Amino acid sequence: xxxxxxxxxxxxxxxxxxxxxxxxxxxxxxxxxxxxxxxxxxxxxxxxxxxxxxxxxxxxxxxxxxxxxxxxxxxxxxxxxxxxxxxxxxxxxxxxxxxxxxxxxxxxxxxxxxxxxxxxxxxxxxxxxxxxxxxxxxxxxxxxxxxxxxxxxxxxxxxxxxxxxxxxxxxxxxxxxxxxxxxxxxxxxxxxxxxxxxxxxxxxxxxxxxxxxxxxxxxxxxxxxxxxxxxxxxxxxxxxxxxxxxxxxxxxxxxxxxxxxxxxxxxxxxxxxxxxxxxxxxxxxxxxxxxxxxxxxxxxxxxxxxxxxxxxxxxxxxxxxxx
Amino acid sequence: xxxxxxxxxxxxxxxxxxxxxxxxxxxxxxxxxxxxxxxxxxxxxxxxxxxxxxxxxxxxxxxxxxxxxxxxxxxxxxxxxxxxxxxxxxxxxxxxxxxxxxxxxxxxxxxxxxxxxxxxxxxxxxxxxxxxxxxxxxxxxxxxxxxxxxxxxxxxxxxxxxxxxxxxxxxxxxxxxxxxxxxxxxxxxxxxxxxxxxxxxxxxxxxxxxxxxxxxxxxxxxxxxxxxxxxxxxxxxxxxxxxxxxxxxxxxxxxxxxxxxxxxxxxxxxxxxxxxxxxxxxxxxxxxxxxxxxxxxxxxxxxxxxxxxxxxxxxxxxxxxxxxxxxxxxxxxxxxxxxxxxxxxxxxxxxxxxxxxxxxx
Numbered sequence: 001x002x003x004x005x006x007x008x009x010x011x012x013x014x015x016x017x018x019x020x021x022x023x024x025x026x027x028x029x030x031x032x033x034x035x036x037x038x039x040x041x042x043x044x045x046x047x048x049x050x051x052x053x054x055x056x057x058x059x060x061x062x063x064x065x066x067x068x069x070x071x072x073x074x075x076x077x078x079x080x081x082x083x084x085x086x087x088x089x090x091x092x093x094x095x096x097x098x099x100x101x102x103x104x105x106x107x108x109x110x111x112x113x114x115x116x117x118x119x120x121x122x123x124x125x126x127x128x129x130x131x132x133x134x135x136x137x138x139x140x141x142x143x144x145x146x147x148x149x150x151x152x153x154x155x156x157x158x159x160x161x162x163x164x165x166x167x168x169x170x171x172x173x174x175x176x177x178x179x180x181x182x183x184x185x186x187x188x189x190x191x192x193x194x195x196x197x198x199x200x201x202x203x204x205x206x207x208x209x210x211x212x213x214x215x216x217x218x219x220x221x222x223x224x225x226x227x228x229x230x231x232x233x234x235x236x237x238x239x240x241x242x243x244x245x246x247x248x249x250x251x252x253x254x255x256x257x258x259x260x261x262x263x264x265x266x267x268x269x270x271x272x273x274x275x276x277x278x279x280x281x282x283x284x285x286x287x288x289x290x291x292x293x294x295x296x297x298x299x300x301x302x303x304x305x306x307x308x309x310x311x312x313x314x315x316x317x318x319x320x321x322x323x
Numbered sequence: 324x325x326x327x328x329x330x331x332x333x334x335x336x337x338x339x340x341x342x343x344x345x346x347x348x349x350x351x352x353x354x355x356x357x358x359x360x361x362x363x364x365x366x367x368x369x370x371x372x373x374x375x376x377x378x379x380x381x382x383x384x385x386x387x388x389x390x391x392x393x394x395x396x397x398x399x400x401x402x403x404x405x406x407x408x409x410x411x412x413x414x415x416x417x418x419x420x421x422x423x424x425x426x427x428x429x430x431x432x433x434x435x436x437x438x439x440x441x442x443x444x445x446x447x448x449x450x451x452x453x454x455x456x457x458x459x460x461x462x463x464x465x466x467x468x469x470x471x472x473x474x475x476x477x478x479x480x481x482x483x484x485x486x487x488x489x490x491x492x493x494x495x496x497x498x499x500x501x502x503x504x505x506x507x508x509x510x511x512x513x514x515x516x517x518x519x520x521x522x523x524x525x526x527x528x529x530x531x532x533x534x535x536x537x538x539x540x541x542x543x544x545x546x547x548x549x550x551x552x553x554x555x556x557x558x559x560x561x562x563x564x565x566x567x568x569x570x571x572x573x574x575x576x577x578x579x580x581x582x583x584x585x586x587x588x589x590x591x592x593x594x595x596x597x598x599x600x601x602x603x604x605x606x607x608x609x610x611x612x613x614x615x616x617x618x619x620x621x622x623x624x625x626x627x628x629x630x631x632x633x634x635x636x637x638x639x640x641x642x643x644x645x646x647x648x649x650x651x652x653x654x655x656x657x658x659x660x661x662x663x664x665x666x667x668x669x670x671x672x673x674x675x676x677x678x679x680x681x682x683x684x
Contacts (some may be wrong), residue, residue: 213408216375217469221422222396231421235412 001169015256049288072096072291079287095288099296103289112293115273120252120302121184122269126191127248133192133242134199139229142207143215153204160197167263175262182264191252191260199244206240246308250301270297325350325386325399325476325509326371329491332381334364334371334533339347342365342533342664344381349388354503356508356522357529365513368530369479372511373402386476396426398477401470402608404484407462409469416450419469433472440471443505444498458682460491467499471506480512484519496522517557524611529553548674551681554605560638560649562605562674569600569675578604580676582644583611583623592684601678611637611650616665627662641666 067084101111104293137156141149171190172181180186201277210233218228259269267278274297278290327349334342339533342364349355357365361511366458370438372383374395383391390398409418416437423433427465441447447501454462463483470478479568483493484492491493502524503510515521520527547556555561567580569587574597578585586642586647616624625648627643641648643666650666658664 014549042403107591122681203410211406211408213404213406214410216395217402217408218410219375220395220402220472221469222425223421227425232410232412315462 021162037157038102068295070292072288074288076284076286076288095286096292096296098286098301099277099289099293102294103277103286104280104282105273106280107270112270112277112296115268115270116296118263118267118273119259119270122191122259122263122267123249123252123300125188126252127245129192130199130248131197131244133196134244135203135234135237136229137196137200138205138207139233139267140225141204142210143212143228143233144225153200156197156200159194160201162258163195168257168301172261181262182266184263184267187259187263187269190258191255194258197247199296201230202244202247203237203240206237210236229260242308246304251302253300324507326353326384326386327477327509327511328386329368329372330382330565332368332371332383333379334376335379336367336498340533343373345486345533345535346537347528347538349511350507352524354500354512354523356512356514356520356524357530358517358524358527360557361515364533365515365529366481367533369402369481369511369513372398372477373400373479374398381521396422397477399475400477401473401475401481403463403470403483404467405485407486409462409465409468409552410455414451414453414627415457415465415468417448418454418465418471419433422469422473424672434470434475443471443502444468444536459487461496463495466547467502475508477501477511479511480510480571481513485510485514485516490633492519493508499523505669517559521557528564529556531556547670547683548605549683550558550606550613551603551676554674558607560608562607563611563648564674565604565606565646566678567602567604568601568678569596571598573644578602578673585670585673585674587670587673589671590664590673590684593674594684596684602684603678603681604678605676606668607672608638608649608651609671610670611648612640612667613650613652614665614667616663624665625664627658627660627664630658630660639664 013151063272070085070088071079073091073093075094076091078086100113102109103111105112107116120289140146141153146152164180175181175186176192215228216230219233223232253269254271255269256271256275259270263269263272274293278291327347329345329347332342332345333340339426344517345368347368347600357368359365367376371378374393375391378391381391382389382656384397384401410421410528413421415497419437419440420433423436428436437450441450444467446461446464446468449457449461449465455517456463457465463486467483475509483499484495487495496519498514512519524541524542526538527544529536529544532550537544537553544553545557548557555564565578565580566579570577570579574588575586576588576590578587583604587604623643627639628642628647629640631638636651636653637658639650639652641650641664648666652658677684
């Protein structure tokens with residue numbers, strides 16, 4: 001690649017017969033071939049078998065979702081017929097409205113919308129806080145290596161492997177002692193603490209893979225702890241932040257136990273409300289409403305995967321880290 | 324411009340002594356190269372001058388001030404890394420100005436320095452590009468530019484050219500030499516490449532095992548290596564070595580072994596040799612004259628085992644009683660392997676080393 005080389009005028013070697021490269025000549029990236037030759041698909045028996053198996057497996061896993069969707073738009077008369085897989089004859093969105101605003105959770109009949117906003121109020125600060133703390137921890141552990149960093153990391157990791165259930169009761173006592181039990185800050189604190197070990201591990205591993213020279217160069221340039229973190233490391237962390245957001249949002253949104261124990265009746269998350277709706281029966285069981293409420297509850301993580309899925313892959317594939 | 328003085332420096336990494344009691348004086352404005360095989364502690368030494376590695380004991384003075392425990396940014400140094408270490412999320416301009424923005428340099432001054440550096444290195448058209456869109460040579464230029472804008476008194480280079488291909492390396496090497504003339508800053512340059520070291524250095528320090536073996540001008544180190552390690556590390560191929568002993572014959576001093584006898588009476592001994600002494604004779608390949616084996620006296624003959632064509636010259640490897648002796652010939656005379664050739668040693672340019680201590684006699 002002759003044009004890559006740029007020669008200083010003073011030492012330019014005329015004999016080399018090379019034109020001094022202008023900006024346009026310097027590009028090292030050659031355009032990809034316009035038309036990519038496609039490989040012909042041959043329908044061998046093996047390929048048919050593989051596709052057949054994959055399609056059957058996909059249908060099998062989609063079956064419950066299909067039943068839920070179909071049931072949620074059927075009126076109760078059609079459900080009573082017991083034709084589980086049949087498409088609705090008189091499709092209606094009434095159950096969805098009911099699930100959102102008037103289904104009964106215990107004595108109150110305000111639907112699941114309250115739980116939705118409670119969950120949002122829990123998920124947003126918990127996700128932001130746990131990722132922020134995890135990122136700073138990971139950064140400090142991989143670059144600044146404070147005395148006893150190894151021990152600290154080991155203790156943090158222990159936190160990731162001890163089952164949550166073991167710690168519930170002691171935490172109830174601790175939070176009660178500091179007047180945070182049954183409150184929004186309380187449940188946010190709990191999620192932040194439980195998210196910290198895995199977030200720290202995630203960010204530490206990501207930063208450990210970055211070249212140490214980058215950090216050293218920033219040190220020589222005079223960067224301090226926060227400056228290097230905020231201006232250098234954080235902008236490079238997009239891929240791992242996307243991963244962290246997916247992990248934390250789905251994890252905290254889907255949480256049931258911690259929300260039930262620590263949130264208090266004012267801030268019960270959507271999952272707990274959903275459970276209450278399904279367990280509350282007045283007369284007959286409203287399967288269509290239950291199904292609609294369940295789909296509504298799972299909509300947020302589902303949407304997150306659909307939206308971030310491309311980002312996720314792009315972040316990893318682009319190799320944005322390489323200098 | 325600042326001088327750099329290192330006094331009794333000791334560095335331990337993870338319990339291993341990497342550098343033990345090292346002294347080095349770099350004059351202000353000097354271009355000094357630290358040369359040695361990998362693992363000899365040269366990069367460790369450089370990073371400790373930069374303040375990136377803590378010293379275990381000893382002192383580092385920069386510009387007459389004790390900087391042993393100063394923060395890297397306060398030492399008045401700039402460092403260029405082998406891996407460039409450019410900030411991937413910033414464009415070339417932001418990469419170069421990062422340090423200046425941190426210490427709150429006025430915008431006009433930042434612009435002036437960036438323009439000056441980019442003019443020197445011809446980075447003008449690339450200022451808005453991200454490092455990922457630059458070639459290896461351009462990236463290293465940016466890394467050098469980042470060091471220049473700091474206008475540091477001491478510039479440190481950690482094998483800056485090792486990741487480039489051979490052609491680019493020679494070009495950037497010349498540019499670096501020009502840059503040193505232009506800037507006049509003190510430069511300390513680490514490399515394992517002896518050609519880089521010989522061409523760039525005003526003085527060079529050859530290191531091994533955390534110890535400076537010799538610190539002198541490239542010519543002196545090449546012509547008068549201080550010990551066997553330096554003798555064999557420099558030169559391509561390295562020095563030919565013959566084991567033997569010194570003997571006195573009347574007024575003459577002779578180097579002798581069972582196949583060879585060389586008159587070294589005029590050799591500038593540091594101490595006059597006493598009696599019989601085990602020693603090693605070192606001869607550079609270019610100081611071996613090769614001719615036809617015609618049976619004249621004093622002629623030593625050996626058969627050619629390998630011919631390496633290097634373009635301008637050829638290296639002939641002669642099998643001399645089991646030892647391989649390299650000689651350089653400039654002419655184009657036809658040489659076959661297995662051919663018997665006569666070789667003689669230019670006695671004025673030999674080196675003698677003590678057999679036991681391996682130090683130059």
